[in-house]
Amino acid sequence: MPQKKSITAKDIRHLAWLAKLDLSKKEEETFRSQLSKILEYFSKIDEANTEGLPPTFHVVEQYNIFREDEPCQFPSDLVLQNPPKKKGRFIKAARIV
Amino acid sequence: MRPLYNSAERIASAVENGEISAIELLDEIFERIKAVEPKINAFITLAEDKAYEKAKDIDQRVRKGLKVGRLAGVVVAVKDNICVKNVETTCGSKILKGYFPSYNATVIEKLDMEDAVIIGKTNMDEFAMGSTTEFSAYKTTRNPYDLERVPGGSSGGSAAAVASGEALLALGSDTGGSIRCPAAFCGVVGLKPTYGLVSRYGLIAYANSLEQIGPIARNVRDCALSLSVIAGYDPRDSTSLTVQPKDYLEDLNATYDLKGVRVGIIKEFLAEGVQESVASKVLDTIYSLEELDASIGEISLESLEYALAAYYVIAMSEASSNLARYDGLRYGLRVSDQGLNWGRAYAKNRRLGFGEEVKRRIILGTFALSAGYYEAYYLKALKVRTLVLMDFQRAFKEFDVLAGPSMPTVAFKIGEKMEDPLELYMCDVNTVPANLAGLPAISIPCGLSEGLPVGLQLIAPPMEESRLFKVSHSCESLGKWSFTLKP
Numbered sequence A: 001m002p003q004k005k006s007i008t009a010k011d012i013r014h015l016a017w018l019a020k021l022d023l024s025k026k027e028e029e030t031f032r033s034q035l036s037k038i039l040e041y042f043s044k045i046d047e048a049n050t051e052g053l054p055p056t057f058h059v060v061e062q063y064n065i066f067r068e069d070e071p072c073q074f075p076s077d078l079v080l081q082n083p084p085k086k087k088g089r090f091i092k093a094a095r096i097v
Numbered sequence B: 001m002r003p004l005y006n007s008a009e010r011i012a013s014a015v016e017n018g019e020i021s022a023i024e025l026l027d028e029i030f031e032r033i034k035a036v037e038p039k040i041n042a043f044i045t046l047a048e049d050k051a052y053e054k055a056k057d058i059d060q061r062v063r064k065g066l067k068v069g070r071l072a073g074v075v076v077a078v079k080d081n082i083c084v085k086n087v088e089t090t091c092g093s094k095i096l097k098g099y100f101p102s103y104n105a106t107v108i109e110k111l112d113m114e115d116a117v118i119i120g121k122t123n124m125d126e127f128a129m130g131s132t133t134e135f136s137a138y139k140t141t142r143n144p145y146d147l148e149r150v151p152g153g154s155s156g157g158s159a160a161a162v163a164s165g166e167a168l169l170a171l172g173s174d175t176g177g178s179i180r181c182p183a184a185f186c187g188v189v190g191l192k193p194t195y196g197l198v199s200r201y202g203l204i205a206y207a208n209s210l211e212q213i214g215p216i217a218r219n220v221r222d223c224a225l226s227l228s229v230i231a232g233y234d235p236r237d238s239t240s241l242t243v244q245p246k247d248y249l250e251d252l253n254a255t256y257d258l259k260g261v262r263v264g265i266i267k268e269f270l271a272e273g274v275q276e277s278v279a280s281k282v283l284d285t286i287y288s289l290e291e292l293d294a295s296i297g298e299i300s301l302e303s304l305e306y307a308l309a310a311y312y313v314i315a316m317s318e319a320s321s322n323l324a325r326y327d328g329l330r331y332g333l334r335v336s337d338q339g340l341n342w343g344r345a346y347a348k349n350r351r352l353g354f355g356e357e358v359k360r361r362i363i364l365g366t367f368a369l370s371a372g373y374y375e376a377y378y379l380k381a382l383k384v385r386t387l388v389l390m391d392f393q394r395a396f397k398e399f400d401v402l403a404g405p406s407m408p409t410v411a412f413k414i415g416e417k418m419e420d421p422l423e424l425y426m427c428d429v430n431t432v433p434a435n436l437a438g439l440p441a442i443s444i445p446c447g448l449s450e451g452l453p454v455g456l457q458l459i460a461p462p463m464e465e466s467r468l469f470k471v472s473h474s475c476e477s478l479g480k481w482s483f484t485l486k487p
Helices: A009-018 A025-047 B008-017 B022-040 B048-063 B106-113 B156-163 B180-186 B220-230 B276-292 B304-325 B342-353 B356-369 B375-398 B421-426 B432-437 B465-477
Strands: B043-046 B075-079 B117-122 B169-174 B189-192 B212-217 B262-266 B295-299 B401-405 B441-449 B452-459
Touching: A009 A025, A009 B356, A025 B304, A025 B356, A025 B375, A025 B421, B008 B022, B008 B048, B008 B220, B022 B043, B022 B048, B022 B075, B022 B117, B043 B156, B048 B117, B075 B156, B106 B117, B106 B220, B117 B156, B156 B169, B156 B180, B156 B212, B169 B189, B169 B220, B180 B189, B180 B441, B180 B452, B189 B220, B189 B465, B212 B220, B220 B441, B220 B465, B262 B276, B262 B375, B276 B295, B276 B401, B276 B441, B276 B452, B276 B465, B295 B375, B304 B356, B304 B375, B304 B421, B304 B432, B356 B375, B375 B401, B375 B432, B401 B465, B441 B465, B452 B465
Parallel strands: B075 B117, B075 B169, B262 B295, B262 B401
Antiparallel strands: B043 B117, B169 B212, B189 B212, B189 B441, B401 B452, B441 B452
16 A cells, blocks of 8 residues: 655645646645544544455446436537637637647 | 415315315415514525415316425425526525526426426525525524524524424425425424435535535324335436436335334444433334334444545535536626636635635635545545445444434524534434445434434435435324424
8 A cells, every 4th residue: 555644745736736726835734734634534434354355436336327328408508608718719718839 | 275274285185175265275375484483583585476376276287176296385485505497596605695506507497397386495504505594695594492502503494484383394405404404403404315316406505525515394194105206317417316206105104013123223323422411302202113113223433433524625625626516707706807817807706706605615625626635535535435434334234224313413503513613514414324334324312401302313225215204203102292383
């Protein structure tokens, strides 16, 4: 089992980058101290004997629910009422690079 | 008739018989809202025009002698993470400010078909992450029993609206106790149904494998009536169970004989941290069921010691993935991205759009799913979930219903637990096991402790909501609690 450890400021920055989340310096500091404590509590699950048990991803035992692949009507006007930035009938995104 | 003092069931039949019009009822409700909402802050959005339009339509049909639905005229408040077409749906977050869904959630369609009147969207912890409703980006909802205290959460607005008579019924969602906690704190009835019984189509996702939409009501019969309306198979939710609709009120017409019903008190639900006065109210109520010939026993579920930690690892992991969709492009907040490339713009939008608790959970979830830690945290938590599931299966061989306090304490002061997130997470210790195992669980009020409501939680095997209603209704019949409008 990989070693569990306390969280450093560098870890927080890396996680924030993975999650595409800008954090302020203050948030970084708050989270660093809080998260170590929370993760320490989470480590409680180590004590549970789960040897040989399968993980339960989901309580409902259903797999591969299929439906007919039929197009349904959905007026594009309705969809286009929500994007905050548009150009004509297109959604405007930020530049890629 | 004084509509504010009647149950939803009674109101629906009064509207159907023409004893009261849906418009008159709505007028009364809005008068009540005018009087108490400035103190309670239960709603983020009121949908007055839409509500009057619906009420008018119901009254017209009644006058013409046409059929009306089972919830005719009943005013319902809806948690702000459930999509109502063309009504702003924010999920308590700034990042969804200005989002107007272009479709109705399945539960909203079902309420509408039975002629309920949807009155507005209720306040909640941002993305349902919290147990006090203090993490809303919009306002602080207050407990109708004591305005200095929290209503519980995350469906705090929904429970407060029902307790204060701003609505006759409400919908909430429960990922780790978000219906049962505020129901307990506000002295109302709240049900988390069996996982898959109620469609999640149109519910904004936080942790899919754990959450269910459920009703919040003044009493058990209203709760059963609501579930009869919203439950059922929905092809648009792939986790929906293929079950036939059922009238849950039917089973409640029987007399209260609990002969042969075995109620098991979960010892871990009364562990350290549970207020003595809460424990004694709950135990009194459970033991009073002996008067109706129920047999009461105790059981230990040892895996519950790990349930809270496992729950938070799973919920946060699912959340970190679910909330990746908030990029500011298709809906909600979009801050200036001048000079920024896509990645930077995305991250900036999320910094300004998400509140602190949401960020905390995204970071923790990202950690639990990241390379090197996935097995130790996420996968291990899922194995603990199996352990919890097995413990419940074992317990249900001995008992028909399991019981204990919904919350370890009564409602606490606003701001009291905002400094230490872990302390706040601990409040969910008795509610999360039912979510991990997908079981139906109800919280019913069972008395007051220093003027604040105490909630009794009952848990049943999957799909045994009828059993929960029967035992809860029996508790009500003992007359230790009756609904009163607050404040």
